[in-house]
Amino acid sequence: xxxxxxxxxxxxxxxxxxxxxxxxxxxxxxxxxxxxxxxxxxxxxxxxxxxxxxxxxxxxxxxxxxxxxxxxxxxxxxxxxxxxxxxxxxxxxxxxxxxxxxxxxxxxxxxxxxxxxxxxxxxxxxxxxxxxxxxxxxxxxxxxxxxxxxxxxxxxxxxxxxxxxxxxxxx
Amino acid sequence: xxxxxxxxxxxxxxxxxxxxxxxxxxxxxxxxxxxxxxxxxxxxxxxxxxxxxxxxxxxxxxxxxxxxxxxxxxxxxxxxxxxxxxxxxxxxxxxxxxxxxxxxxxxxxxxxxxxxxxxxxxxxxxxxxxxxxxxxxxxxxxxxxxxxxxxxxxxxxxxxxxxxxxxxxxxxxxxxxxxxxxxxxxxxxxxxxxxxxxxxxxxxxxxxxxxxxxxxxxxxxxxxxxxxxxxxxxxx
Numbered sequence: 001x002x003x004x005x006x007x008x009x010x011x012x013x014x015x016x017x018x019x020x021x022x023x024x025x026x027x028x029x030x031x032x033x034x035x036x037x038x039x040x041x042x043x044x045x046x047x048x049x050x051x052x053x054x055x056x057x058x059x060x061x062x063x064x065x066x067x068x069x070x071x072x073x074x075x076x077x078x079x080x081x082x083x084x085x086x087x088x089x090x091x092x093x094x095x096x097x098x099x100x101x102x103x104x105x106x107x108x109x110x111x112x113x114x115x116x117x118x119x120x121x122x123x124x125x126x127x128x129x130x131x132x133x134x135x136x137x138x139x140x141x142x143x144x145x146x147x148x149x150x151x152x153x154x155x156x157x158x159x160x161x162x163x164x165x166x167x168x169x170x171x
Numbered sequence: 172x173x174x175x176x177x178x179x180x181x182x183x184x185x186x187x188x189x190x191x192x193x194x195x196x197x198x199x200x201x202x203x204x205x206x207x208x209x210x211x212x213x214x215x216x217x218x219x220x221x222x223x224x225x226x227x228x229x230x231x232x233x234x235x236x237x238x239x240x241x242x243x244x245x246x247x248x249x250x251x252x253x254x255x256x257x258x259x260x261x262x263x264x265x266x267x268x269x270x271x272x273x274x275x276x277x278x279x280x281x282x283x284x285x286x287x288x289x290x291x292x293x294x295x296x297x298x299x300x301x302x303x304x305x306x307x308x309x310x311x312x313x314x315x316x317x318x319x320x321x322x323x324x325x326x327x328x329x330x331x332x333x334x335x336x337x338x339x340x341x342x343x344x345x346x347x348x349x350x351x352x353x354x355x356x357x358x359x360x361x362x363x364x365x366x367x368x369x370x371x372x373x374x375x376x377x378x379x380x381x382x383x384x385x386x387x388x389x390x391x392x393x394x395x396x397x398x399x400x401x402x403x404x405x406x407x
Contacts, residue, residue, distance in 0.1 A: 011230075019389040020296060020347035023222045023369055030220055044228045051230045064296065112217040129184070130211065131218040133295050136184065155182035162210055
């Protein structure tokens, strides 16, 4: 009886955490892999791993960085297993193109394509800061970098995006 | 601080609020800052891709002796209030960007739902309240009076909905953050339910205006609705 209650409590806790952070997990996976289909697979794997490891999460306030770390590792495992090649933006598969296809206005579509084309080293800290709200200190911990390196990458990422958007506007 | 240093700091985090003396005297850096703040809003929107409905995988039974043990998670540090640290100038710039974005919504409900994705960084789980000063700045006394009895308010920003400046607040609900939009100029005849793949909520008629309340699909909004209604009074 007590065991069944504990199981139900564990499941409720997991469902609550996933309900809050599922969107963040998916968007992070999508911008890491640059492929919506892969993002769905990565999130599924991440959810399974999170479920098995849930008891290691002692404080639900830390659930977000914990889940993002799991997503990041699962994404790396996915690419390692399949030894996928680097994405060529001029030759996208349907599920890669889907990430760029849902934009209602042209300027935003251009910007999304520019973010898509950023090197992983620049795109990932930008996603963590702007989309997921992490501080530079948290990003540094997540990526295993020094804070100064994160600041440099963020600056360069925005500079590249600004340059691209300015040249689009001038074209 | 010189121009190069200032631009590097703004490029790394557009909410950077240092270098006030430099930017006050440098028109080029003022323009650069405005550009970067506008770009930031666009980047945020571009990154907020649609999320498919959650499909939970089949979860295996986990025996106590079969639990994978990971390193102890680090505690979340104080949230990056880079968005909240943005100044009134940011609100003005973002407002102009929204107005000039050319997006037309079929209804107030569509615009309110879309707004959840416009500022995804606002929807964070945190226990750090917004300051009274910040709340007072965003919920101007000539618009409405609001006290803290509605719940833990963790975000406050002036946003544009249907061409009007409205206070955008985030309360912490039982299951996650809940977005509140105080819309004193949006009179509606009856409550409008809101729903999409990831969110649920309602726009409630309140006097000559309305209040939108949106949370995750698991959130129990009835209690929040009541406490918000009890804590807000229109000034007009």
